[in-house]
Amino acid sequence: GQNIDQPTEMTATEGAIVQINCTYQTSGFNGLFWYQQHAGEAPTFLSYNVLDGLEEKGRFSSFLSRSKGYSYLLLKELQMKDSASYLCAVRDSNYQLIWGAGTKLIIKP
Amino acid sequence: IAGITQAPTSQILAAGRRMTLRCTQDMRHNAMYWYRQDLGLGLRLIHYSNTAGTTGKGEVPDGYSVSRANTDDFPLTLASAVPSQTSVYFCASSAEPADSSPLHFGNGTRLTVT
Numbered sequence: 001g002q003n004i005d006q007p008t009e010m011t012a013t014e015g016a017i018v019q020i021n022c023t024y025q026t027s028g029f030n031g032l033f034w035y036q037q038h039a040g041e042a043p044t045f046l047s048y049n050v051l052d053g054l055e056e057k058g059r060f061s062s063f064l065s066r067s068k069g070y071s072y073l074l075l076k077e078l079q080m081k082d083s084a085s086y087l088c089a090v091r092d093s094n095y096q097l098i099w100g101a102g103t104k105l106i107i108k109p
Numbered sequence: 110i111a112g113i114t115q116a117p118t119s120q121i122l123a124a125g126r127r128m129t130l131r132c133t134q135d136m137r138h139n140a141m142y143w144y145r146q147d148l149g150l151g152l153r154l155i156h157y158s159n160t161a162g163t164t165g166k167g168e169v170p171d172g173y174s175v176s177r178a179n180t181d182d183f184p185l186t187l188a189s190a191v192p193s194q195t196s197v198y199f200c201a202s203s204a205e206p207a208d209s210s211p212l213h214f215g216n217g218t219r220l221t222v223t
Contacts, residue, residue, distance in 0.1 A: 004151065031209055042199060043152075045211035087152070095207035096167075099151030 002026045004100035006088050011106045012078055020073045020086050020103045028093020034062050034073045035087040037102065043087055046073070075105075083107045111136050115200050115215035122190050122222050130185040130218050132200035138213070140206035141183040143167075143175060145196040146217075152199065158183055159206040190222045 005023045012018040024032070031050040035043035049055055049064035049071060061074040073086055085102040092098055116131045134141065139160045144152040154167030158177040172194060174186045183202075187194055198218045204210040 030207070033211060035212075042214035042216050043212075044214070048209050048211065050209065089152075091207075096154065097152075097212070099153075101149055101151045 002092060002098050004088055004090060004098055006086075006100040006103045008101070009104045009106065011108060012075075014078055014080060014107055014109050016078050017074065017076050018078060018105065020075070020088075020105065022071045022073070022088035022100060024069050024071075024088070024090045024098070024100075026069075026090050026092045026098055029066055030091040030093065030095055032062075032064055032071050032091070033089045033097070034060075034071075035089065037085045037087060039084070046086075078107050080107050080109070113200055113202055113213055113215035115198075115218050117218060118216070119219040120221070122187075122220060124191055124222055125189050128187045128190055128220070130187075130198055130200075130220070132183045132185065132215060133181050134183075134200075134202045134213075135181065136202060136204075136213065137180060138202035138204050139180070140203045141177065142201045142203075142212065143173070143183070143185045144199045144201065145169065146199060147196050155185065155198075157206070190220075192222045194220065195222045196220060 003025045034046040037043040047062040054063045059076045064071045087102045088100040089097045113134045142157045143155040156175040158164045161180045200215040201212040
């Protein structure tokens with residue numbers, strides 16, 4: 001079966017750095033997405049990786065290793081507004097998105 | 110403001126009743142999707158449409174139907190609601206179904222079936 005694994009919850013301190021990991025086992029690979037979802041709101045797009053390496057976008061970076069079936073989202077200079085769930089999703093060989101259950105990130109002052 | 114509009118925002122529905130969740134986008138996206146989101150689970154695809162006039166079944170299609178008569182609208186119908194269909198339903202769209210274009214989500218419909 002297809003599977004996306006993420007930690008259920010993480011806690012970090014305002015101003016610090018946090019890394020959210022995502023491992024996947026899917027039938028094929030056609031890209032990996034990270035989304036942010038605040039409580040009670042819709043998911044919003046953060047990043048996309050299809051080749052190995054690091055994609056940087058402001059305070060957020062996303063890394064991919066296709067050989068290891070592994071990605072991480074790195075959040076720097078954490079702000080209280082970064083408290084949210086972070087969803088990892090992989091597009092499989094049929095171009096369908098397989099979603100992880102999400103990581104709830106709690107930021108403490 | 111361009112985006113996806115879902116209606117209603119929330120609904121309490123008696124089991125056995127029929128219900129249509131509405132979804133409209135104004136971005137001229139070809140692909141549209143319906144997901145349900147339940148606590149502790151990832152988003153699960155119910156039905157999708159790669160272009161107007163075509164639809165396909167996702168991971169959890171039973172009890173749901175969709176239509177795509179035009180580019181903008183993608184309604185989801187529950188023919189006879191059951192309590193296990195209590196969930197938050199998200200409609201989403203993307204420019205194309207199989208490239209790097211991200212999904213844009215509506216604000217969701219919170220449905221409770223009693």
